[in-house]
Amino acid sequence: MTERLRASQVVPDGVLVEQSTRASHAALAIGIVLVAFAATLPLWGESSWMREFVEIACYFIFAMMWNLLAGYGGMVSIGQQAFFGFGGYVMLALGNFGGVNPFVAIPIAALAAALIAAPVSWIAFRLQGGYFAIGTWVIAEVFRLSFANVSAVGGGSGTSLTALRGIERATRESVTFWMALACVVAAIALVYLFLRSKQGLALLAIRDNEVAAESQGIPVQRVKFAVYVVAAFGAGLAGALYFVGNLRISPDAAFSVNWSAFAIFMVVIGGIGRIEGPIVGALIFWALNKFFSDYGSWYLMGLGLLAIVVTIYFKQGLWGWAQQRWGWVLFPTQRTLR
Amino acid sequence: MLETIIQGLLLGGLYCLFALGQSLMFGVMRLTNTAQGDFIVLGAFGAIALASLVALHPALITIMLLPVAFGVGYVLQRHVLNATLGHDPLPSLVVTFGLAIVIQNALLEVFSADPRSLDSDGLNTASLTIGADFAVGVLPLVIFTVALAATAALQWLFTRTALGRSFRAVSDDREIAELMGLNAKQVYALATGIAFMLILVAGVLQAMRTTVSPSDGPLLLLFAFEAVIIGGMGSFWGTFVGAMVLGITQQIGFRIDPGWGIWFGHLVFLAVLVVRPQGLFPKTRG
Numbered sequence: 107m108t109e110r111l112r113a114s115q116v117v118p119d120g121v122l123v124e125q126s127t128r129a130s131h132a133a134l135a136i137g138i139v140l141v142a143f144a145a146t147l148p149l150w151g152e153s154s155w156m157r158e159f160v161e162i163a164c165y166f167i168f169a170m171m172w173n174l175l176a177g178y179g180g181m182v183s184i185g186q187q188a189f190f191g192f193g194g195y196v197m198l199a200l201g202n203f204g205g206v207n208p209f210v211a212i213p214i215a216a217l218a219a220a221l222i223a224a225p226v227s228w229i230a231f232r233l234q235g236g237y238f239a240i241g242t243w244v245i246a247e248v249f250r251l252s253f254a255n256v257s258a259v260g261g262g263s264g265t266s267l268t269a270l271r272g273i274e275r276a277t278r279e280s281v282t283f284w285m286a287l288a289c290v291v292a293a294i295a296l297v298y299l300f301l302r303s304k305q306g307l308a309l310l311a312i313r314d315n316e317v318a319a320e321s322q323g324i325p326v327q328r329v330k331f332a333v334y335v336v337a338a339f340g341a342g343l344a345g346a347l348y349f350v351g352n353l354r355i356s357p358d359a360a361f362s363v364n365w366s367a368f369a370i371f372m373v374v375i376g377g378i379g380r381i382e383g384p385i386v387g388a389l390i391f392w393a394l395n396k397f398f399s400d401y402g403s404w405y406l407m408g409l410g411l412l413a414i415v416v417t418i419y420f421k422q423g424l425w426g427w428a429q430q431r432w433g434w435v436l437f438p439t440q441r442t443l444r
Numbered sequence: 445m446l447e448t449i450i451q452g453l454l455l456g457g458l459y460c461l462f463a464l465g466q467s468l469m470f471g472v473m474r475l476t477n478t479a480q481g482d483f484i485v486l487g488a489f490g491a492i493a494l495a496s497l498v499a500l501h502p503a504l505i506t507i508m509l510l511p512v513a514f515g516v517g518y519v520l521q522r523h524v525l526n527a528t529l530g531h532d533p534l535p536s537l538v539v540t541f542g543l544a545i546v547i548q549n550a551l552l553e554v555f556s557a558d559p560r561s562l563d564s565d566g567l568n569t570a571s572l573t574i575g576a577d578f579a580v581g582v583l584p585l586v587i588f589t590v591a592l593a594a595t596a597a598l599q600w601l602f603t604r605t606a607l608g609r610s611f612r613a614v615s616d617d618r619e620i621a622e623l624m625g626l627n628a629k630q631v632y633a634l635a636t637g638i639a640f641m642l643i644l645v646a647g648v649l650q651a652m653r654t655t656v657s658p659s660d661g662p663l664l665l666l667f668a669f670e671a672v673i674i675g676g677m678g679s680f681w682g683t684f685v686g687a688m689v690l691g692i693t694q695q696i697g698f699r700i701d702p703g704w705g706i707w708f709g710h711l712v713f714l715a716v717l718v719v720r721p722q723g724l725f726p727k728t729r730g
Contacts, residue, residue, distance in 0.1 A: 182534050184478070184541070229714055232721040233673075235533035236476025240669045241717070244710050247666060251707040363662060367545065374538055403549035410545035417538045418527050 123441050125302060133436035144287055148280035156283040157351065163286040164348035165368060166388040167293045170381075171340030172369035174297050177379035178306075179333040180313045182235075184366045185242025186341045188226070188249040189219040191360030193342025194349035195253055201269030203258075208269050209281055212289075212346040219342020220335050227334045231327075243363065250361035264356025267349065282351050289347055293340055294437075298381055300336065301439040309333060310439070313379070371413050377423025381437035386425045447578055448695050454580065456671075456691025457588030458653065461646035462664055463671035463683050464594055465639035471602075471678040472611045472635040473529060475536055479544035481665030483640065486547050487513060487647025488656040489555055492562050502562055506648050510641050517640025522633040529632070544661060551658035559655035568652060587649050594642060595684045601638075602680065611635055615678070663706075670713040676723025685724055689716075 147156060168190060176182045196215035201208040226245055233241040254262040270278055300306050308329050311319040320326045349355045368391065376387025398405045420427055428434055462484060469475045477483075490512070491505050498505075528535035570582040602608040613621040614628045622628050650656055650664070667690060675686025690709050697708025716723070 176534060180532075182537055184537075229717055232717050236474070236478075236537055237669075237673065237677075239533065239537050240476060240478065240666070241673070243662075244666055244670065244713060248707065248710045248714070251704075251710070255703055255707070367541065370538055370541065378534065403552045407546050407549045407553075410542040410549070414524075414539050414542040414546075417535050417542070418524070421535070 125438055125441055127435050127438050129434055130436055130438050141287065141291055145284065148283055153276070153279050156279050160282055160286040160347070160351040162388060162392045163290050164344045164351070165372065165391065166384060167289055167344040167347070168341055168365060169369040169372040169384040169388060170293050170297055171337040171344070172366070173373045173378060173381075173384045174300075174340070175333060175337040176370075177373060177383070178301065178309050178313055179330055179337070180316075181330065181334065182239045183230075183242040184239045184363065184370075185230075185244070185246035186337065186369065187361050187363060187365040188242070188246035189223060189338040189341035190345035190348070190365050191246075191249060191253070191357070192222060193219045193345035194355050194360045195259060196342070197346035197349060198259065198265070198267050198269075198355055201267055202265075205269075208267060208350050209285055212285060212343065212350060215346035216339050216343035219345070220339035223335045223338030224331075226338075227331055230334075231330070243366075246361055246363070246366075250357045253361070254357040260356070262357060264354060264359070267353045267355070270350070270353065282347075285350070286347055289343055293343070294381065294385075296336070296340070298437055298439070301381070305329060305332065306439060307441075371409055373423075374413055375416055375423055377425035377427075377429075380423075380425060380429070381439070382425045382429075382434075383423055387423070390424070448699050449692055450580060451584075452692030452695035453688055454584035454588050454691070455695055456688035457584065457591040458646070458649060459667050459671050459690050460591040460684050460687035461587070461594060461642065461649060462668040463675075463687055464591075464598060464680065465642040465646070466665075466668045467672045467675075467678070467680060467683040468598065468635055468639045468642070470672060472615050473632050475525065475529065476533065476540070477639075478537060478540040478665060479547060479661070480643070480668050481663065482544040482547040482661030483643045484647040484650060484664050485551065485656050485658060485661045487644040488562065488651035489551055489560070489647075489658075490644070491648045492555075492560055492651060492656075495562055501565055502648060502652055505562075506645060509644055509648075513640040513644035514637040517643075518633045518637035520640075521636035522629065525636065526629050526632060544665075548658050548661060555658065557657060557659070559657040560651070561655045562648060562651035564652040583649075583653055587653065590645065590649065591684065591687070594645070595680050598638075598642075599680045607634065667709075670709065673723055674713060674716045676726035679723075679725045682723060682725035689724075 144159075147159070168186065172183070172186055175186070193215040196218040197208060197211045200206040200211040200214060204211075206214070230238060230242050230245060253259060259265050301309070308319065308324045311322065311324055312326055312329060316326055345360065349360070372387030372391050373384050374387070375390055376385065377383035394405070394409070398408065401408075416423065422430065425434075462481070465483075466477060466480050469477055487509070490509055491502065494505050494509060495502070500508075524539065525536060528539045564583060567583045567586065568581070571579040572582060572585065573579045600608075602611060610621070610626050610631050613624070613626060614631045618628050621631075647656070671687035671690050672683050673686070674689050675682030675684065689712070693712040694705045694709040698705035700708075
């Protein structure tokens with residue numbers, strides 16, 4: 107697919123602007139086949155596979171949104187678990203007290219997370235760089251301690267999602283699985299389309315140089331705010347989905363800094379600032395988790411060391427390395443002039 | 445009320461020691477050390493381990509470990525953290541965050557999750573009686589005095605010595621400082637070495653005053669960070685005052701409801717951020 111930019115005075119005649127590659131067409135086709143095949147899993151798969159998928163899907167969506175925030179928006183946060191946990195609690199409250207079907211409550215909870223992100227950003231944006239990172243962590247702690255003091259949702263020890271009690275287990279697991287699959291596809295599509303849009307181009311310009319972007323007429327603060335809200339929406343979506351699958355929520359689990367730690371790990375290993383990064387990172391994380399998580403603290407030490415080594419020696423992550431070597435681009439967000 | 449404020453000031457002394465190393469590293473190289481709290485805990489466990497080998501007074505243990513702490517900080521900065529500095533905050537954040545996870549789990553593996561403390565030779569139970577029905581612990585007073593002395597010493601080092609001049613020079617403009625013959629990487633390593641000596645002192649005093657366990661680090665980091673930001677970046681007396689504000693606030697919160705003390709401290713931090721984002725006494729820009 108080649109398209110000619112409407113701003114034809116910028117692009118001389120006869121020059122084509124390409125936003126797609128042959129690999130990206132193949133990736134799209136393979137992706138559609140994979141998703142269609144995966145959607146049939148409840149018909150033939152085991153329920154433990156579905157549970158595993160739902161869990162890794164939540165990690166992946168969360169990492170995808172962290173990548174959007176940090177890799178594209180340049181806002182490195184250690185506090186995205188605030189929106190993850192908030193999404194989970196809103197879903198639970200809607201289900202347990204509001205009588206809303208928890209599956210319906212998932213997107214509503216994500217919207218609620220996006221809504222609360224607006225006032226939160228007003229505080230968080232007062233800090234930059236590394237200070238922003240720890241500042242957002244403090245904000246997530248405020249969320250955790252606040253929910254830990256609400257007795258209606260079980261205080262510090264948490265509570266169970268009772269709203270799903272009437273639903274048969276097989277149905278519940280299948281629907282949760284399909285929801286997770288839909289959320290994964292939606293998250294990839296959302297980020298991909300956003301980055302290919304005009305706003306996405308503005309975002310890439312801001313990442314590369316904020317001052318230069320501002321001087322080109324890009325409303326830097328507005329774009330950053332939009333990214334922060336979208337990332338909170340995604341984190342809330344992941345959180346709501348996770349606790350529908352988990353059926354039990356507690357402040358320590360919902361607002362754990364480990365969510366951000368694992369997201370950072372996945373994105374950095376896979377390659378920050380590219381859509382393929384969190385996908386590759388999530389697959390590696392899933393494999394490591396499957397084979398080594400029995401080693402407990404040794405496993406976590408290994409993850410920490412791996413993140414350090416990759417950050418210092420492979421700044422672009424594994425996918426970035428592959429891209430440089432072989433020129434692979436599955437999700438092209440840049441424009442190529444021919 | 446007066447008692448709460450005095451308790452808060454004494455608690456603030458401890459937070460000041462948590463924060464000074466962070467403040468120094470912020471000030472000299474804009475480095476956000478997310479493993480600050482975990483290094484404090486590591487220092488505490490180092491002292492506990494050494495104390496179990498040689499039965500000496502905690503003060504002597506600290507003096508024995510100070511060169512080790514300096515060495516660890518120096519080598520870490522020189523060979524790991526210097527490679528992460530730059531315009532992009534991500535590498536240093538990821539590396540220190542990775543270090544935090546490594547330290548927490550290594551301590552868990554070696555010392556188990558049990559909380560431990562350092563025998564303070566009776567110091568933690570001694571108290572001074574002031575007035576009719578009011579007493580303050582000797583150890584908190586010692587901690588407060590150490591914090592005061594450390595702040596003054598750091599301020600003196602920064603403003604009155606050749607080393608402090610080089611700290612300020614690389615902080616203001618690294619390239620110009622290097623043109624003038626300074627080796628910025630060396631200066632950074634020295635700053636982190638000094639920061640790690642402060643981290644060790646903070647860890648030892650924390651372990652004497654209460655207990656430490658491998659998972660304590662993140663909370664200590666947040667307290668340190670809040671003190672630095674409330675006080676204003678790059679100013680050590682600012683950090684001292686920030687720590688006092690945090691200590692008093694938490695103490696008042698604890699007095700109202702034990703479940704809300706830390707929460708209250710966080711809220712006051714966020715309120716300062718809203719009203720005065722540059723902190724109370726800012727020195728460093730950017």
